[in-house]
Structures are given as C-alpha cells and as structure tokens.
Amino acid sequence: MIENSLVEQTLSIALENGGDFAELFAEDVERSSVNLDDGRIENLASSRDRGVGLRVLNGESIGFAHTADLSEAGLAAAAKAASQAARVNGGAKQPEALGGQDVSPAPVAIRPETIGKADKVSLVQAADASARSHSGSISQVSARYADTRRRIQVANTDGVNGNDDQTRTLFAVSAVASGDAGLQTGYESVGLSMGFELFQKYDVAELAANAATRAVTKLSARPAPSGSMPVVIGPGSGGVLFHEACGHGLEADLVNKGASAFAGKVGQKVASELVTIVDDGTMADEWGRYAIDDEGQPAGSNVLIKDGILMDYMWDGIRARAEGRASSGNGRRQSYRHLPMVRMTNTYLGQGEQDPADIIAGVDYGVYVAKLGGGQVNTASGDFVFGMTEAYLIEGGKITAPLREGQLIGNGPRVLQLIDAVGNDFEMGPPGTCGKDGQGVPVGDGVPTLRVTELTIGGTAA
Amino acid sequence: MKPEELLSLAQQLVERAEPGEQIEVACAAGQSTTVRVYEGDVESFTSASSAGAGVRVIREGREGFASAGSLDLDVLLGTLADARDNSTFAEADEWAGVAEPDGVAAVDIDLWNDLESVTADDKIKIAIDIERRVRESDSRITGVRTAAYGDSSEAFALASTSGITATTRATGSSVSVQALAADGERTQTGYSWDAARHPSHLDSDFVVERARSQATDLLGSTKPESGKVSLVLEPRLAATIIGVTAGMLSGDRVLKGRTPFADRIGEQVAAPGLTFADNPTDPESLGADTHDGEGLACRHNSLVTDGVLDGYFYDAYTARRAGVSSTGSAARGTRGLPSPGVLALSIGAGSDGSMEDIISKTDFGVLVFSLAGLHSGVNAISGDFSVGVEGRMIRNGELAEAISECTVASTLQRMLLDIERIGSDRTHLPSGVAAPTLVVGDVSLSGA
Structure with a gap:
C-alpha cells in the first residue's frame, strides 16, 4: 500500500525526537452491502476507507495519530503528531531495517467484487420470498448481504513489516411473526472469512426458513422461568458463553490492571476438567481468522485452558513488551483510527465425548438453549449475561415447550467449574462482533452441547 | 475546516445533478483528542482529525448511497459515481427522495465552545486528577481500570437539490472513570462519566463520588x-x-x-x-x-x-x-x-x-x-x-x-x-x- 522507502522515512520522523518504538498501520477497506426490508431493496451501499495510524511508544506511554492523507506530507504530519502526543523528550532513535513476512493472506475462491450487484440483490430477494412463504404468520422480513475486503500493512521500528488481505462475506436474515400475543422475532446469520463461495456452502432460502421458524415458534412460547436451574447449551452459538464467561477475563491488558477474576491464576485449576478452551486466529475460513494481527504478528492458536488448568492469557505487543515475552498474535483494532489492544479471534471449547441426547436426558427440570444472542461481561467481578434467542424447557429429560426470550446470568469463574457434561457434536457458531472499549472486531466462537449444573434464567414465570 | 467550506464542497457536488436526479451531500470534518491515564501516567494520547462525506442519489425513484473518509474533490466525485451506480440496482420507490424545505425556522442555539485554549497538559491533568481522586476516595478502592478525558469539535454541512442547505458546528468534552473495589475474593467495578460542551463545565466531584460509591456499595x-x-x-x-x-x-x-x-x-x-x-x-x-x-x-x-x-x-x-x-x-x-x-x-x-x-x-x-x-x-x-x-x-x-x-x-x-x-x-x-x-x-x- 505504502512504499517501503516512505514507510521507513515516516517511522524515522516518528522517532526523530525520541521514543522507544514507532509503528505505521495502513488500512484500505472496501465494503459493499445490499439491504432488503419490507419487501423491497432499501439500499445498495458501498464505501472505501483508507488511512494510516501512527503509534509512538515512550516508556509505557503511547502517542497516537491517524490520517486519511496518505501523501508524503500527510504521513509526516501524522508521524509528528504521534511523536508530540507521546510527549517524547529528546534522543533520536534509529529504526531497525524492515524485514519480511512468513505468512500469506488467506486465498479467496470467488472475489466478491467480481460478482455483479444484481446477483447480490437476488440473494436477499430469495431470502425474503422463502421466509414469507414459510408461514402466513410472517409479517415482516429483512435481509442483508455484506462483503468487506480489508487490506492492511503493518511496519514498525523493530523491523516488522507485514501485509494481510482479509475478505469477509456475511448474510443475515431477520423475520417478524405476528400473532394474538404480539410480535416475535427470528434471526439467522452466516459469515466466514471467504468470498462469494460462502453461497456454495449455504442456501439463503434455508437460512431464511430457519429465521422464520424461530419467529413462528416463539409466538406460542411461554415466558421463560425465573431462577437458578440446570442449563444445557446447544452446539455452535453457545460459544458466546465462553467468550463472555472467561475469554475477556483472559485478555492480558485487563489482567494487568487487576480487572480480571483470572489474574494470578496461571497453572491453577479454574474449570471443570472437561473444559479445554482455545483461541485460534488461524482457523481456516472462520470469521475471526487472519494471517497477521493488526500489530504485524502472525495469528496464533493459543490454548488458554487445558483440562481445566489455566495455561496462559492472550497478549498484544504492548503487554508482551512490558512483560518481556512474545505476543500471542491477539493485537487487534477496529480500524486505522483506533489503537490496538488484546482481542479474541475464534474462541472455542473443544470437543467432548458424550452423546448430546444423554446430556439432555440427564436434566429433570431445566432449560435447553438452542441459540444464544450477544452477551456482556464485567471482567473484574466475572459476572456475565447473554440473551437466549431460541430456548426450550427441559422436563423429565426431554425438550418440551418453547420459551420467550430472556437473559441468562452467571459468574464466569464459577460457571467454568459447574460444567458437568460436554458433547461430541462441536460446531462453530454464527459470526460475531466483539465490543471492547468502544471498538468492534469480528470474532468467531463455538462449542459442542454442554451442561451447566446451575445458571440463573432471567424470565418472568414463577 | 469551517462549516461554510464544507457547504461549498457539498454544493459543488449537488450542482452536478443531471436532469431529474436528486442529490444530497453531507460533509463533516473534525478534530478530537483522547487521553487515557493509568497509575498517574499517560497510557495513551490520541490526536485525531477526521473527515468524511456521504452522498445520496435518487434517480427515477431509485436510491443509491456511497460514502468516503475523505473530502478530496476527486474522491468525492468517485463517491458520487458510486452512489449513482448503486442507485441503478435499487428498486424504484415512489416515496424515495431528499427532504423538501418545510419553512420551519431553526432555533438559534450555539453548540460551540472554543477548545483551542485547552492545552494537552490541561487535558492530561483532568484525567490524572480524576484517577487520583478516585484512588484516594476510599481505602477499599484497589485501582482504577481506566480514566479518560476526551474532546472533539466537528463541523457539518449538508446541501441537496431541493435547495436545502444547513451547517452546524459543535464541541464536546467528556471524562470517564472505572473504579475497582475489593474486599476479599471479589472485585467490583463502578463506572461514571460526565460530558459538557467545554471541559470547564465537567462535574468531576460527581464523577469521583459516583465511581467510588458504585464500586464500594457492591462489595459483599x-x-x-x-x-x-x-x-x-x-x-x-x-x-x-x-x-x-x-x-x-x-x-x-x-x-x-x-x-x-x-x-x-x-x-x-x-x-x-x-x-x-x-x-x-x-x-x-x-x-x-x-x-x-x-x-x-x-x-x-x-x-x-x-x-x-x-x-x-x-x-x-x-x-x-x-x-x-x-x-x-x-x-x-x-x-x-x-x-x-x-x-x-x-x-x-x-x-x-x-x-x-x-x-x-x-x-x-x-x-x-x-x-x-x-x-x-x-x-x-x-x-x-x-x-x-x-x-x-x-x-x-x-x-x-x-x-x-x-x-x-x-x-x-x-x-x-x-x-x-x-x-x-x-x-x-x-x-x-x-x-x-x-x-x-x-x-x-x-x-x-
């Protein structure tokens, strides 16, 4: 994106008045999307966003500036602004020569920009037709197609010099069902780090039918129960449980600030021995995968918890540098306008051995959560919540009545200890966007069926 | 960039409307700073300028939109072309269109407070003071996860083929803090923030007391x-x-x-x-x-x-x-x-x-x-x-x-x-x- 000579010149300017480290992060993002709502194509939008973020480290203080002006003068001005913001105090430093890169961007079979807009339009129309024909109760449908191509370049005064080319394609459909008891909603989404070949793997009409079924089923749903009980989490979307329950608490920046319930516990048993949790930025095609992170480090496959024992936290460059170790390839940022920090990639709880049917059969009265929505965690206390978007009562070991939406609440460190069954039906869940300190990044998660002996269900039924 | 300059840029694009075509252009440009402090030192200081424009085109009832993170005229012309192209794939919609002038007069409110006189040191001091005061507020406060000061100034302009033009400019500043409190095993957090058009109007007493009380009141x-x-x-x-x-x-x-x-x-x-x-x-x-x-x-x-x-x-x-x-x-x-x-x-x-x-x-x-x-x-x-x-x-x-x-x-x-x-x-x-x-x-x- 930016010639090596100009990169070197800009990094030199960034350090010419002092500082320990400087980094240039260039980004070029092209997006295209088609939105259908209320039976019509509401809009086709496209955007292009290019810019550079410059970071100067002075001790433990970071100065940061960004610019959309990629000219020599624009980069020099941003480098000076970053140096000034870092409040450096004299002593120029000579950057290391820029090195090379060992990892390559993921291949894309069908580049979305080679597909005509009319083909993208027909996808959302097919979803609309499918959801509406599914049931007379479906009163509204919206569908969205979106693709993103994000090219990045990261170079720093330690000699790191990497490029990545990340393509992500997403399809989502949302249905509203209308009945005597009001409105209910159903949602389905798929997204992978690939191009238009996504639609060789998924049939949009089937996705739409799933969303419609979810909405219609909830029309006759009863209020969720209220109180503590056993909960069986279905495969796939249940991964958000671990994203919230322990993933955030294992981010080294939060651990360092005493804002994690997992601080000081490496080597200790923090979970049931059935629990192995991995954060893997290298998982082919998954939503949270990349070749290099936004600090130029290759993505890693990092075992966080193995058989219940806490193995390690996730690290970005700043925390790794401060503690004299290597980054785990988890330094990510929303865009060139943002500073990187420790973020998850694809976080999952690994395959177990039990038959999912046996796991459900072992519950006399509880809740089966087939699909989870988003969640939120307070990493310091470990308390987390997440929304059930498709759930059923379990009575006498069998899945019975559908339940209306409600929230689950639990305490991460405690819930990890309370997992007493893990199934052999591992799946990755739908694409997610993880928010932290105002920045959103794409993440994946996944789980097999599993059982928690006690979680609080936030319903209204006594 | 001043709102008037943004407006003139927006108007340059609107003037390129072809017969029967509606165009609306929104442009914004601004500056912001964010200071995060930790344990009495600056953790990060971000100094940013931003600019962008969104172009909406309606032709024969078909709407297209495109945006760009730049105010360069060449880029904006490309964005207008993208928006036109996008419109050709939209379905015709009899209600699509830009807003029409309705004769309602805008209220006269000044949303601008000059931030020029607020130095980088002033900004850092606000964040450091808040962090220190929260730490010292109660013996059960074990730390501050984050204390931050931020401010921004932004100019906005909009023009469309219906004859609407509008300009605004606004400033804002904010301070936020998240306190950690512990007694024994459990740590609790208390978050608090305030915002104002100028930092001199931020209520730091309130922010400190609320962060303290929220964190400590949850202990046990x-x-x-x-x-x-x-x-x-x-x-x-x-x-x-x-x-x-x-x-x-x-x-x-x-x-x-x-x-x-x-x-x-x-x-x-x-x-x-x-x-x-x-x-x-x-x-x-x-x-x-x-x-x-x-x-x-x-x-x-x-x-x-x-x-x-x-x-x-x-x-x-x-x-x-x-x-x-x-x-x-x-x-x-x-x-x-x-x-x-x-x-x-x-x-x-x-x-x-x-x-x-x-x-x-x-x-x-x-x-x-x-x-x-x-x-x-x-x-x-x-x-x-x-x-x-x-x-x-x-x-x-x-x-x-x-x-x-x-x-x-x-x-x-x-x-x-x-x-x-x-x-x-x-x-x-x-x-x-x-x-x-x-x-x-x-x-x-x-x-x-």
Missing part, C-alpha cells in the same frame, strides 16, 4: 431470592429504559410493523403522569441541535403525554410514506443513510419528590446501580425485556443488602404501564436526555 453483594419487586431507576437509568421505548415509536418501525405501538395513537400506553418528548431545541440538552440529518430544522416532538401516545417521529422518507410531514428527526453520520431517531429525549418531572423520598416510600424493591446486556436482553419488536442488574435491595423504605448476578424481567409495554412513581428530580444528563427518577412495579427479579 449476594445473589437475591427470585420474586416480584419494584425497580427504582435513578434518572440515568430511567433515561435508558424510556430511551429504548421511545425508539420503538420510530416512523420506520411503525410503517414496517416492527413495534407493538403501531396504530395506537390516542391510547393509554403508559401510566398517567408519564410524559416524554424529543426536544433537541432545548439548549440545556447536550443532544440539542439546530438541524436534523437531512437539513430540516429540529423541533419539539411530543411522543407520550400523561400516558397517552401522541405520535411517532419521522424522517423525510418515512413521513412521505406515512402521509405526514417529517418531524425533523433524521439521525445520521456521513457514513450512512438517514433514519428516524430520537435526538434529545426529554422526560417530564413528576411530583414524588427526591430519590430519598422515593426510596422511603418503597416497601420492597431494588435500587438499581447498573443494567447489563441491554443489547442482547431487550427486544424492541416483541418488547421482551430481561437484563442483568446490580444494586441494593430496598425493604420497608430502607436501603438493605447489595445484590448482583441477578436479572430483572418484564416487557417494555408492561413496564410503561407499571410506572408507580415519578420523581420531582428531573435532571439533564450527559447523554443529552433529561429525566427524573422512575419506579417500575411488578418486575420479576431472578436470582437464586
């Missing part, structure tokens, strides 16, 4: 028994709940059947005594503005009066489709299309006194400190409501034990009708909302 908290309670919501949280509900009165949701409040104008949808409106013309609100995102004058829009639904809010498109006039409620940035939004929610005061008066009149309830999972636990279409809650129990008019790891649930429709008390303590909040304390009865508390 337990999971409560499940049951029905009254929720006591201080103005900030009352604003959150009514804000979600007000969003359900969007003209877009009404037209598309995505709200339980469609076709209910004139009905009693809330307890008598509850009145709320969108009022961006109130200069005291930080949400105040002169123009909406399509260049129409902002105005006072009554939504619910004494519990009766008065109306919905619309942008130009949804208004045309519904056969009414735009309420000047288009919300947008330059990166997206306008859509109806509440700009400055204003909830009327009641007569039930202060928070203390209200607690003393509550037999069995929860004084809420914070709500968690609003994005995943509130469904604005069905109205289902279930969120995590931290706070203190109220028994027989007295504050009792702290509680956490529990949820409260109801439906938004019921919660409006179940409002039992409305405080006399209406305040302007940093979010731009004005709200009193509210008490919502008959809510399910789920815990042990």
Whole structure:
C-alpha cells in the first residue's frame, strides 16, 4: 500500500525526537452491502476507507495519530503528531531495517467484487420470498448481504513489516411473526472469512426458513422461568458463553490492571476438567481468522485452558513488551483510527465425548438453549449475561415447550467449574462482533452441547 | 475546516445533478483528542482529525448511497459515481427522495465552545486528577481500570437539490472513570462519566463520588431470592429504559410493523403522569441541535403525554410514506443513510419528590446501580425485556443488602404501564436526555 522507502522515512520522523518504538498501520477497506426490508431493496451501499495510524511508544506511554492523507506530507504530519502526543523528550532513535513476512493472506475462491450487484440483490430477494412463504404468520422480513475486503500493512521500528488481505462475506436474515400475543422475532446469520463461495456452502432460502421458524415458534412460547436451574447449551452459538464467561477475563491488558477474576491464576485449576478452551486466529475460513494481527504478528492458536488448568492469557505487543515475552498474535483494532489492544479471534471449547441426547436426558427440570444472542461481561467481578434467542424447557429429560426470550446470568469463574457434561457434536457458531472499549472486531466462537449444573434464567414465570 | 467550506464542497457536488436526479451531500470534518491515564501516567494520547462525506442519489425513484473518509474533490466525485451506480440496482420507490424545505425556522442555539485554549497538559491533568481522586476516595478502592478525558469539535454541512442547505458546528468534552473495589475474593467495578460542551463545565466531584460509591456499595453483594419487586431507576437509568421505548415509536418501525405501538395513537400506553418528548431545541440538552440529518430544522416532538401516545417521529422518507410531514428527526453520520431517531429525549418531572423520598416510600424493591446486556436482553419488536442488574435491595423504605448476578424481567409495554412513581428530580444528563427518577412495579427479579 505504502512504499517501503516512505514507510521507513515516516517511522524515522516518528522517532526523530525520541521514543522507544514507532509503528505505521495502513488500512484500505472496501465494503459493499445490499439491504432488503419490507419487501423491497432499501439500499445498495458501498464505501472505501483508507488511512494510516501512527503509534509512538515512550516508556509505557503511547502517542497516537491517524490520517486519511496518505501523501508524503500527510504521513509526516501524522508521524509528528504521534511523536508530540507521546510527549517524547529528546534522543533520536534509529529504526531497525524492515524485514519480511512468513505468512500469506488467506486465498479467496470467488472475489466478491467480481460478482455483479444484481446477483447480490437476488440473494436477499430469495431470502425474503422463502421466509414469507414459510408461514402466513410472517409479517415482516429483512435481509442483508455484506462483503468487506480489508487490506492492511503493518511496519514498525523493530523491523516488522507485514501485509494481510482479509475478505469477509456475511448474510443475515431477520423475520417478524405476528400473532394474538404480539410480535416475535427470528434471526439467522452466516459469515466466514471467504468470498462469494460462502453461497456454495449455504442456501439463503434455508437460512431464511430457519429465521422464520424461530419467529413462528416463539409466538406460542411461554415466558421463560425465573431462577437458578440446570442449563444445557446447544452446539455452535453457545460459544458466546465462553467468550463472555472467561475469554475477556483472559485478555492480558485487563489482567494487568487487576480487572480480571483470572489474574494470578496461571497453572491453577479454574474449570471443570472437561473444559479445554482455545483461541485460534488461524482457523481456516472462520470469521475471526487472519494471517497477521493488526500489530504485524502472525495469528496464533493459543490454548488458554487445558483440562481445566489455566495455561496462559492472550497478549498484544504492548503487554508482551512490558512483560518481556512474545505476543500471542491477539493485537487487534477496529480500524486505522483506533489503537490496538488484546482481542479474541475464534474462541472455542473443544470437543467432548458424550452423546448430546444423554446430556439432555440427564436434566429433570431445566432449560435447553438452542441459540444464544450477544452477551456482556464485567471482567473484574466475572459476572456475565447473554440473551437466549431460541430456548426450550427441559422436563423429565426431554425438550418440551418453547420459551420467550430472556437473559441468562452467571459468574464466569464459577460457571467454568459447574460444567458437568460436554458433547461430541462441536460446531462453530454464527459470526460475531466483539465490543471492547468502544471498538468492534469480528470474532468467531463455538462449542459442542454442554451442561451447566446451575445458571440463573432471567424470565418472568414463577 | 469551517462549516461554510464544507457547504461549498457539498454544493459543488449537488450542482452536478443531471436532469431529474436528486442529490444530497453531507460533509463533516473534525478534530478530537483522547487521553487515557493509568497509575498517574499517560497510557495513551490520541490526536485525531477526521473527515468524511456521504452522498445520496435518487434517480427515477431509485436510491443509491456511497460514502468516503475523505473530502478530496476527486474522491468525492468517485463517491458520487458510486452512489449513482448503486442507485441503478435499487428498486424504484415512489416515496424515495431528499427532504423538501418545510419553512420551519431553526432555533438559534450555539453548540460551540472554543477548545483551542485547552492545552494537552490541561487535558492530561483532568484525567490524572480524576484517577487520583478516585484512588484516594476510599481505602477499599484497589485501582482504577481506566480514566479518560476526551474532546472533539466537528463541523457539518449538508446541501441537496431541493435547495436545502444547513451547517452546524459543535464541541464536546467528556471524562470517564472505572473504579475497582475489593474486599476479599471479589472485585467490583463502578463506572461514571460526565460530558459538557467545554471541559470547564465537567462535574468531576460527581464523577469521583459516583465511581467510588458504585464500586464500594457492591462489595459483599449476594445473589437475591427470585420474586416480584419494584425497580427504582435513578434518572440515568430511567433515561435508558424510556430511551429504548421511545425508539420503538420510530416512523420506520411503525410503517414496517416492527413495534407493538403501531396504530395506537390516542391510547393509554403508559401510566398517567408519564410524559416524554424529543426536544433537541432545548439548549440545556447536550443532544440539542439546530438541524436534523437531512437539513430540516429540529423541533419539539411530543411522543407520550400523561400516558397517552401522541405520535411517532419521522424522517423525510418515512413521513412521505406515512402521509405526514417529517418531524425533523433524521439521525445520521456521513457514513450512512438517514433514519428516524430520537435526538434529545426529554422526560417530564413528576411530583414524588427526591430519590430519598422515593426510596422511603418503597416497601420492597431494588435500587438499581447498573443494567447489563441491554443489547442482547431487550427486544424492541416483541418488547421482551430481561437484563442483568446490580444494586441494593430496598425493604420497608430502607436501603438493605447489595445484590448482583441477578436479572430483572418484564416487557417494555408492561413496564410503561407499571410506572408507580415519578420523581420531582428531573435532571439533564450527559447523554443529552433529561429525566427524573422512575419506579417500575411488578418486575420479576431472578436470582437464586
């Protein structure tokens, strides 16, 4: 994106008045999307966003500036602004020569920009037709197609010099069902780090039918129960449980600030021995995968918890540098306008051995959560919540009545200890966007069926 | 860049409209700084300038949109070409179009406070002082996860082929802090923030005390028994709940059947005594503005009066489709299309006194400190409501034990009708909302 000579010149300017480290992060993002709502194509939008973020480290203080002006003068001005913001105090430093890169961007079979807009339009129309024909109760449908191509370049005064080319394609459909008891909603989404070949793997009409079924089923749903009980989490979307329950608490920046319930516990048993949790930025095609992170480090496959024992936290460059170790390839940022920090990639709880049917059969009265929505965690206390978007009562070991939406609440460190069954039906869940300190990044998660002996269900039924 | 320069740039694009074509261009440019401090030192100092434009084109009823993060004329011409291209794939829509001038005059509000005189050192000092004061406020405070100061100034201009032009400029500053408190095993957090158009108006005493009390008051908290309670919501949280509900009165949701409040104008949808409106013309609100995102004058829009639904809010498109006039409620940035939004929610005061008066009149309830999972636990279409809650129990008019790891649930429709008390303590909040304390009865508390 930016010639090596100009990169070197800009990094030199960034350090010419002092500082320990400087980094240039260039980004070029092209997006295209088609939105259908209320039976019509509401809009086709496209955007292009290019810019550079410059970071100067002075001790433990970071100065940061960004610019959309990629000219020599624009980069020099941003480098000076970053140096000034870092409040450096004299002593120029000579950057290391820029090195090379060992990892390559993921291949894309069908580049979305080679597909005509009319083909993208027909996808959302097919979803609309499918959801509406599914049931007379479906009163509204919206569908969205979106693709993103994000090219990045990261170079720093330690000699790191990497490029990545990340393509992500997403399809989502949302249905509203209308009945005597009001409105209910159903949602389905798929997204992978690939191009238009996504639609060789998924049939949009089937996705739409799933969303419609979810909405219609909830029309006759009863209020969720209220109180503590056993909960069986279905495969796939249940991964958000671990994203919230322990993933955030294992981010080294939060651990360092005493804002994690997992601080000081490496080597200790923090979970049931059935629990192995991995954060893997290298998982082919998954939503949270990349070749290099936004600090130029290759993505890693990092075992966080193995058989219940806490193995390690996730690290970005700043925390790794401060503690004299290597980054785990988890330094990510929303865009060139943002500073990187420790973020998850694809976080999952690994395959177990039990038959999912046996796991459900072992519950006399509880809740089966087939699909989870988003969640939120307070990493310091470990308390987390997440929304059930498709759930059923379990009575006498069998899945019975559908339940209306409600929230689950639990305490991460405690819930990890309370997992007493893990199934052999591992799946990755739908694409997610993880928010932290105002920045959103794409993440994946996944789980097999599993059982928690006690979680609080936030319903209204006594 | 000055608003007038942005306007001239926008007009240069609008002038390129071909016969029968409508064009609307929104341009924005601004500066911002963010300072984060940790343990008395600067953790990061971000100095940023931003610029961008969004171009909307309507040809033969087909709408296309494109945006760019640049104000370079060549880039903008490319963006206009993209928007035109996008429009050819949209379906023709008889109501598509830019806003038409409606003769409503904009209020004269000055949203600008010069930030030039605030130095980098001043900004750092504000954040460091807040962090230090929170650390020193209580022996149970073990740390501060983050303390930050931020400010921004932005100019905005909009022009369209219907002859609308609008310019605004605004400044803002904010301070935020998250305190950590511990006794024994558990750590609790307390978050607090304030905002103002100029840093000299930030209330640091309030921010420090609130972060301290929220974190320390939760120490020793337990999971409560499940049951029905009254929720006591201080103005900030009352604003959150009514804000979600007000969003359900969007003209877009009404037209598309995505709200339980469609076709209910004139009905009693809330307890008598509850009145709320969108009022961006109130200069005291930080949400105040002169123009909406399509260049129409902002105005006072009554939504619910004494519990009766008065109306919905619309942008130009949804208004045309519904056969009414735009309420000047288009919300947008330059990166997206306008859509109806509440700009400055204003909830009327009641007569039930202060928070203390209200607690003393509550037999069995929860004084809420914070709500968690609003994005995943509130469904604005069905109205289902279930969120995590931290706070203190109220028994027989007295504050009792702290509680956490529990949820409260109801439906938004019921919660409006179940409002039992409305405080006399209406305040302007940093979010731009004005709200009193509210008490919502008959809510399910789920815990042990």
